[in-house]
Amino acid sequence: MAAAAGNRLQHETSPYLLQHAHNPVDWYPWGEEALQKAQAEDKPILVSIGYSACHWCHVMEKECFEQEEVAQLMNAHFINIKVDREERPDVDQIYMEAVQTMGVQGGWPLNVFLTPDQKPFYGGTYFPKRNWMMLLQNVAQAFRQSRQQLEESAEQFALNLAFSDIQRYGITNESGVLSRQDLSQQLSQIYGKFSQQFDTVKGGMNRAPKFPMPTHWLFLLRYHALTQNQEALQQTTLTLDRMAFGGLYDQLGGGFARYSVDADWFAPHFEKMLYDNGQLLSLYAEAYALTKNPNYRQVLEETVAFLRREMTHPAGGFYSALDADSEGEEGKFYVWHQQELHALLGDKAALVSQYYGIKEEGNWEKGYNILHRPFSDASLAQQYQLEETELREIIADSKQKLLAARSQRIRPGLDDKILTAWNGLALKGLADAYAVLNETPILEAALNNARFIQQHLAQQEQEGLRLFRTFKEGKANLPGYLEDYACVISGLIALYQVSFEESWLAMAQALTEYTLFHFLDQEEGFFYYTDTSSTLIARKKEIFDNVMPASNSMMARNLFQLGILLENDSYRQLAEKMMANMLPLVLNEPGYLSNWTSLATEMAHPMAEIAIVGPELFSFSARLHQHYHPFKLLAGTVTSSSLPLLTDRQAINGTTTLYVCYNKTCQLPVHSPEEALRQLRETSQPN
Numbered sequence: 001m002a003a004a005a006g007n008r009l010q011h012e013t014s015p016y017l018l019q020h021a022h023n024p025v026d027w028y029p030w031g032e033e034a035l036q037k038a039q040a041e042d043k044p045i046l047v048s049i050g051y052s053a054c055h056w057c058h059v060m061e062k063e064c065f066e067q068e069e070v071a072q073l074m075n076a077h078f079i080n081i082k083v084d085r086e087e088r089p090d091v092d093q094i095y096m097e098a099v100q101t102m103g104v105q106g107g108w109p110l111n112v113f114l115t116p117d118q119k120p121f122y123g124g125t126y127f128p129k130r131n132w133m134m135l136l137q138n139v140a141q142a143f144r145q146s147r148q149q150l151e152e153s154a155e156q157f158a159l160n161l162a163f164s165d166i167q168r169y170g171i172t173n174e175s176g177v178l179s180r181q182d183l184s185q186q187l188s189q190i191y192g193k194f195s196q197q198f199d200t201v202k203g204g205m206n207r208a209p210k211f212p213m214p215t216h217w218l219f220l221l222r223y224h225a226l227t228q229n230q231e232a233l234q235q236t237t238l239t240l241d242r243m244a245f246g247g248l249y250d251q252l253g254g255g256f257a258r259y260s261v262d263a264d265w266f267a268p269h270f271e272k273m274l275y276d277n278g279q280l281l282s283l284y285a286e287a288y289a290l291t292k293n294p295n296y297r298q299v300l301e302e303t304v305a306f307l308r309r310e311m312t313h314p315a316g317g318f319y320s321a322l323d324a325d326s327e328g329e330e331g332k333f334y335v336w337h338q339q340e341l342h343a344l345l346g347d348k349a350a351l352v353s354q355y356y357g358i359k360e361e362g363n364w365e366k367g368y369n370i371l372h373r374p375f376s377d378a379s380l381a382q383q384y385q386l387e388e389t390e391l392r393e394i395i396a397d398s399k400q401k402l403l404a405a406r407s408q409r410i411r412p413g414l415d416d417k418i419l420t421a422w423n424g425l426a427l428k429g430l431a432d433a434y435a436v437l438n439e440t441p442i443l444e445a446a447l448n449n450a451r452f453i454q455q456h457l458a459q460q461e462q463e464g465l466r467l468f469r470t471f472k473e474g475k476a477n478l479p480g481y482l483e484d485y486a487c488v489i490s491g492l493i494a495l496y497q498v499s500f501e502e503s504w505l506a507m508a509q510a511l512t513e514y515t516l517f518h519f520l521d522q523e524e525g526f527f528y529y530t531d532t533s534s535t536l537i538a539r540k541k542e543i544f545d546n547v548m549p550a551s552n553s554m555m556a557r558n559l560f561q562l563g564i565l566l567e568n569d570s571y572r573q574l575a576e577k578m579m580a581n582m583l584p585l586v587l588n589e590p591g592y593l594s595n596w597t598s599l600a601t602e603m604a605h606p607m608a609e610i611a612i613v614g615p616e617l618f619s620f621s622a623r624l625h626q627h628y629h630p631f632k633l634l635a636g637t638v639t640s641s642s643l644p645l646l647t648d649r650q651a652i653n654g655t656t657t658l659y660v661c662y663n664k665t666c667q668l669p670v671h672s673p674e675e676a677l678r679q680l681r682e683t684s685q686p687n
Contacts, residue, residue: 008033009082013472015415016052016084020061024071027082030091038079038116044143045114046078049085049092052415053258053271053321055330056126057109063129070133077140078113085110086320086419087470090481090530093540098157099123113139118537119154120161161538166524171543171581173525178580183604184226186587190597191223191232194590199263203239205591208263212243212256214279215545215594221286222601222630233290240287244299247370250334251356252403253310254302256280257324266372267364270324270331270412274311274422275548277303281429289436290628300433304442307426313418316448317456317471318426323413333412335368336402344401351391352398355380418471420457420480423449424487425548431494435625443498450495450504453488458507464517465510482529482542485515486554493561498625500617500636502643505565512562512571515555525577526552543582549595552578557599564607564633567644567664579603605631606662606683610676611645612636614656623673629680
């Protein structure tokens with residue numbers, strides 16, 4: 001179908017916007033051209049927001065935006081703007097809040113009607129064709145005949161948007177100093193409230209659909225490290241086991257889908273997002289360091305392999321997402337009929353079918369099977385009178401055959417734009433995975449990714465080191481948001497602690513300085529989501545953690561860690577003040593603030609500053625990383641360094657030396673990781 005003569009999306013690089021470039025709707029990208037046209041023609045604006053891996057976005061496009069009669073209504077009465085929420089989370093954030101204020105449950109596609117000056121007056125999510133056409137006609141009529149009432153309503157919504165969450169939730173900027181004892185007592189209250197929501201049978205939280213929510217379980221791991229609370233550890237391992245054994249996890253190719261539609265982690269919404277997999281690498285890395293569970297190691301290795309195989313740009317950046325759909329069907333690329341296994345695996349098909357819960361009649365729709373693991377290796381090996389090593393060899397060989405066959409299928413669509421924030425999460429995930437596995441290709445992937453960010457997404461300007469939001473077709477675009485800076489800084493801090501290349505720490509500091517100048521609200525003590533160049537009707541502050549941690553919680557943790565690594569008291573004091581101001585809200589809503597709770601555990605436990613100097617830097621640091629101790633930061637050099645933690649420290653008598661310090665006070669230098677670990681244990685008694 002021919003695109004509308006004025007459809008401007010053909011000039012965009014976003015895969016989502018390009019999907020709509022041939023619609024008969026006269027689409028504009030968000031920008032001055034569309035906004036000025038709305039004012040010049042005095043027309044309402046229709047903003048339609050989605051993303052490339054969104055199933056119902058595709059459905060609404062086919063049912064509505066590809067239809068001539070629908071397009072005629074939209075073109076006649078509205079200025080139509082299409083937004084990729086992953087490119088423009090600032091726009092999405094504002095109008096999602098507006099729709100929720102209207103009493104509508106948010107989601108995507110998000111369709112919002114605005115006055116010519118960008119103020120929202122009505123919105124919703126998915127609409128089937130008939131309902132959509134009726135709504136278009138009603139809104140157009142209301143704009144003509146009831147303009148005053150409509151604008152009064154829009155003004156109220158705009159006023160509400162200008163009211164920040166800091167104000168809405170009564171967060172003050174006057175909190176005092178946090179004491180470790182007080183924090184420990186409050187963390188006990190936080191955990192008690194949080195634990196009421198656990199699904200203690202199936203893992204995760206007691207609801208469906210189920211999202212991985214890595215920040216929840218990272219908090220529980222830290223809480224267990226702080227208190228030795230066994231329930232916290234059991235709930236975490238239960239959740240990680242069930243996720244890894246469920247259909248949520250790609251049993252053949254590695255990597256996790258976005259969420260499970262059921263309470264059993266069985267049936268995924270098959271889209272695979274970079275931001276999930278980056279965070280889940282960090283989670284399983286920490287869990288592996290603590291438990292040494294071989295299943296967690298397998299998840300790490302396979303998920304890294306997935307990212308390198310299917311999500312990597314030749315220059316080292318990571319793509320954003322894989323669609324849920326292929327050949328017009330959700331999940332078709334990933335599911336199997338039992339007869340396919342018999343054709344590929346012969347006499348091993350029965351065993352492999354049982355291993356992955358495959359049934360002749362299918363365990364999902366249309367006789368298809370979602371691969372999952374209903375049995376442990378031990379129970380299945382016993383049933384087939386095999387050693388566990390024999391079973392694993394059969395499964396490994398069968399997986400390679402099935403994966404090779406799957407690779408010949410029509411693949412799901414790839415959203416090949418590169419998003420800075422999501423690459424920051426992947427960078428941290430790779431650094432964390434390397435820390436516990438010590439496999440050189442993982443470190444190489446992390447370094448390649450950091451170089452990509454440095455070369456293609458960062459730009460040195462007079463005001464400091466600036467980030468762009470996206471990269472596509474050889475070009476960086478859009479100013480970075482706070483989450484871009486927060487995620488990249490976090491990734492660089494993790495990368496420094498495994499590579500000990502000081503340039504990454506310097507880059508993290510330069511980006512931090514830029515955020516302090518361009519994003520920090522000095523009055524409220526928190527960071528805006530957009531920088532000072534924003535022209536939207538509101539500047540928001542993101543404080544609630546969701547499937548991604550809130551950009552403010554990430555910046556607080558970055559400031560806390562950099563404050564220690566760089567001995568910068570102003571960074572650390574700002575982080576402590578942010579945490580203190582958030583604590584009353586965290587006590588009431590821990591499920592929505594779990595990255596803040598992790599920061600609270602780090603402030604409640606003495607943070608170890610470990611300096612390593614000498615020729616065995618990398619072997620010593622590897623042994624330290626493989627021991628789970630989340631309350632430590634590492635600095636190291638083979639010879640000498642001007643970093644504060646390393647200044648005037650040396651390898652005594654030429655032998656690699658470790659200095660374990662707390663709050664600028666050091667214990668006696670030691671010459672083996674085991675002695676340093678003993679010193680760590682002596683300061684890690686449960687509170």
